[in-house]
Amino acid sequence: MKFPAFKYLRPxxxxxxxxxxxxxxxxxxxxxxxxxxxxxxxMRLAEPEVLIDxxxxxxxxxxxxxxxxxxxxxMTRYVDLERSALVAEHAPLITRALxxxxxxxxxxxxxxxxxxxLADPAAEMPACMLALGAEIELTSTEGNRWIxxxxxxxxxxxxxxxxxxxxxxxxxxxxxxxxxxFYEVARRHGDYALAGAAxxxxxxxxxxxxxRVAMFGCDDLPVLAKTAAKAAxxxxxxxxxxxADVSPTSNINGEAHIRLAQARVAFRRAVTDLxxxxxx
Amino acid sequence: xxxxxxxxxxVNGRRVSRRVPVRQxxxxxxxxxxxxxxxxxxxxxxxxxxxxxxxDGAATRGCLTLAVQADGAVVETLEGLSESGEIVDLQAAFxxxxxxxxxxxxxxxxxxxxxxxxxxxxxxxxDIRTFLSGNYCRCTGYQAIVDAVETTLTARLAEQxxxx
Numbered sequence: 336m337k338f339p340a341f342k343y344l345r346p347x348x349x350x351x352x353x354x355x356x357x358x359x360x361x362x363x364x365x366x367x368x369x370x371x372x373x374x375x376x377x378m379r380l381a382e383p384e385v386l387i388d389x390x391x392x393x394x395x396x397x398x399x400x401x402x403x404x405x406x407x408x409x410m411t412r413y414v415d416l417e418r419s420a421l422v423a424e425h426a427p428l429i430t431r432a433l434x435x436x437x438x439x440x441x442x443x444x445x446x447x448x449x450x451x452x453l454a455d456p457a458a459e460m461p462a463c464m465l466a467l468g469a470e471i472e473l474t475s476t477e478g479n480r481w482i483x484x485x486x487x488x489x490x491x492x493x494x495x496x497x498x499x500x501x502x503x504x505x506x507x508x509x510x511x512x513x514x515x516x517f518y519e520v521a522r523r524h525g526d527y528a529l530a531g532a533a534x535x536x537x538x539x540x541x542x543x544x545x546x547r548v549a550m551f552g553c554d555d556l557p558v559l560a561k562t563a564a565k566a567a568x569x570x571x572x573x574x575x576x577x578x579a580d581v582s583p584t585s586n587i588n589g590e591a592h593i594r595l596a597q598a599r600v601a602f603r604r605a606v607t608d609l610x611x612x613x614x615x
Numbered sequence: 616x617x618x619x620x621x622x623x624x625x626v627n628g629r630r631v632s633r634r635v636p637v638r639q640x641x642x643x644x645x646x647x648x649x650x651x652x653x654x655x656x657x658x659x660x661x662x663x664x665x666x667x668x669x670x671d672g673a674a675t676r677g678c679l680t681l682a683v684q685a686d687g688a689v690v691e692t693l694e695g696l697s698e699s700g701e702i703v704d705l706q707a708a709f710x711x712x713x714x715x716x717x718x719x720x721x722x723x724x725x726x727x728x729x730x731x732x733x734x735x736x737x738x739x740x741x742d743i744r745t746f747l748s749g750n751y752c753r754c755t756g757y758q759a760i761v762d763a764v765e766t767t768l769t770a771r772l773a774e775q776x777x778x779x
Contacts, residue, residue, distance in 0.1 A: 336659040342618050343637035343683055366684075373640070373679040374660035386637075390684060414673065438749025439727060440664065443673035444680070524748045 336377040342385045349395065349474055352387055352501055357476045359385045361498045366390070367410060367449030370441045395448070395503060398422060404470075404506040409448025416447060426507045428467055428515035428535055431608075432459045435517070438525045451487075452502040454494045454556065457527040459519070461488060462551035465559060466533040469507045473500040481506070491555035513545075514538055516609030519552070520597045528552040529588050530597035532560070532605035541610075543568050548605060553581035553598045560602060567606050574602035622686035626651070627695030635682045642666040642677035644685075645692060653693035653722040657751075664750030667723035668692050674730045693722035702729050704770060708763040716754035724750045728764045732771060740765060 344363075346352035356363055363385040366372060375381050389395055395410035398419050405425040407416070416422050417433045429447075436442055436450075436459050450460040451471060464471070464484040471487050473480055473496055487495045496502060519531030530553055536546035546564040551557045562579035583594035617636035624631055626649060633648055640659075645651040645668065657665030659678045666677035669691040696702050702725060708714070715721045724747065731738070731746045738746070743761050752760060 337643075338638040338640065338681075340617055340638055343620060343681075345683075369679055369681070369684070370661060370676075373681075377660045377678070388681075388684065434745075438664070439730060439746060440667055440674040440676050440749055441661065441679075443670075443675055524745050 338373070338376045339379055339382040341376075341383055344385060344387045345391055346387060346389070347391050349392060349501065349503060350476075352389060352392065353474060353476045353499075355385075355387050356501060357499050359387075363387050365452070365501060367452070368412060368445040369449075370437070370445040371449065371453055371455070389501070400425065401506070404508050407447055407505045407507070409452075409472075409502050409504055410446050411448070413442035413445050413447065417442065425509055426467060428463050428517060428533055429460075429507075431515055431517040432463050432533060435459055435519050435521075435525075435528070435531075441525075447505060448502045451505065452494070452496060454488055454492055455527070456491060456555050456557065457529075457531075457552040459517075459528070459531065459533070459551065462531060462533045462549040462557040463517075464505065464507075465549035465557045466535050466547050467507050468547070469505050471502060472504040472506070473497070474503040475500045479503065485559070488556045493556075510535075512537055514609050514611075516605040516607070518601050518604035518608055520601050528601075530583070530594060530601045532598075532601040534605040534609045536564075536609055538610060542570075543606070543610070546606070546609075548602060550577075550581050550598060550602065552601075553583045553594065563602055572603055572606050572610075574599035577602055620683045620686070622683055624685050624687060625689045627691055627698065633682075637681065637683050639682045640678050641668065641670075641675075641680040641682050641685050641690070644682035645677065645690070651692045651694050655719055655722060657719070657723075662751070663720070664723045664727065665720055667726045667750065669696075669726060669730075674727050693725060696726065696729065702732075705729065705732065705763070705767045708767045709760075712759045712763040712766070714755060714759040714763040720750055720752040720754075724752065724760060728767075731764070732768055735772065735775065737772060738768060743768075 364383040366386045366388040395408045397408045399406045423430045469484045470481045516534040519528040531551045534548045537544045548560045548564045549557050550560050560580040563577040566576040585591045619634050620637050642654050645654045654677050655665035657663035661676050661679045668677045
């Protein structure tokens with residue numbers, strides 16, 4: 336499984352990359368960590384004419400604390416997020432979720448921007464962005480714009496990013512008191528999730544408030560389980576209302592009712608993880 | 616005609632310059648250009664781990680990395696790790712525990728395990744299995760591999776404790 340032939344470009348700045356993308360548009364693919372794109376090329380599911388390698392653009396990498404947000408450069412690798420004290424302090428949901436992302440060698444190369452740009456419906460990072468209310472920066476030759484994660488994910492591998500835009504950064508609003516929980520159901524560690532849940536919320540006197548739970552692996556895109564989260568705030572933690580929020584269909588991984596049951600398990604365990612009680 | 620690119624990198628401590636087709640992955644570059652055949656071609660889409668090498672100190676899938684992406688990088692293969700003696704204890708434990716049968720997964724397994732050992736953290740057998748979960752072995756059932764890695768980790772942790 337050798338890669339198809341392509342032309343390789345290696346820009347050294349975002350401006351240069353944006354200009355190359357503007358020139359080649361849909362014929363080009365952006366190469367971030369390559370941990371999904373390269374298998375896609377190997378299996379010839381895509382044969383782009385041009386690969387634009389973002390790997391040499393230094394200022395796309397890095398984790399920085401701003402006044403009201405944690406800023407993650409799009410080319411920041413999972414391994415760097417995993418080891419970051421800033422991420423552990425200000426976006427612990429990401430720290431909690433990262434060990435579930437594939438395997439060590441993949442996390443050593445894979446990037447958060449690559450995952451969010453691809454928007455795989457079973458991937459962990461897009462769901463975390465949704466739960467955290469992150470903002471996503473898209474840059475083209477025309478300039479840049481910020482878009483809320485809730486408006487960014489549109490469908491199966493479909494996002495608000497235009498062909499001429501590069502996902503350049505992610506901003507996570509600071510919320511010091513907020514608690515987090517995470518769980519995913521998978522056949523083996525590191526596999527794509529059959530169903531997963533990423534949760535953030537406040538806990539006062541044992542009661543959950545402001546709960547946001549992003550479900551992944553259930554639908555074509557990560558979705559906020561708003562009904563089930565409201566129910567959880569009143570003490571119904573088992574995801575009984577989840578079918579109002581997600582609609583898994585029968586597929587190779589199981590029949591619809593089994594997938595819904597898995598989603599409920601993920602929901603309940605993520606919320607109990609957030610509460611700090613043991614996952615039954 | 617394939618697009619080509621000139622790269623210079625360090626492989627097992629030696630500086631290497633080559634002109635490579637841009638679509639060539641690092642595994643084929645190491646094997647075919649440099650004759651470093653410990654880097655195995657397995658699934659060629661990032662699942663099996665047989666092609667694991669070190670790039671800039673981190674375990675990496677050779678088959679998911681273009682040779683051009685390794686331009687300027689420090690690459691180490693199992694040949695390099697063997698020559699340096701860095702994992703001589705781990706290799707001995709693999710032999711002792713018969714942790715390989717056909718040997719196809721072994722170089723990748725050793726490089727991944729070496730990264731785990733470098734962290735110098737106590738780990739349970741379940742933790743070891745999780746760490747190695749990206750490297751497939753189709754012969755051993757993993758039991759002996761986990762034994763060998765656990766033995767090496769225990770010995771290294773004991774070594775670094777101050778003597779009583």
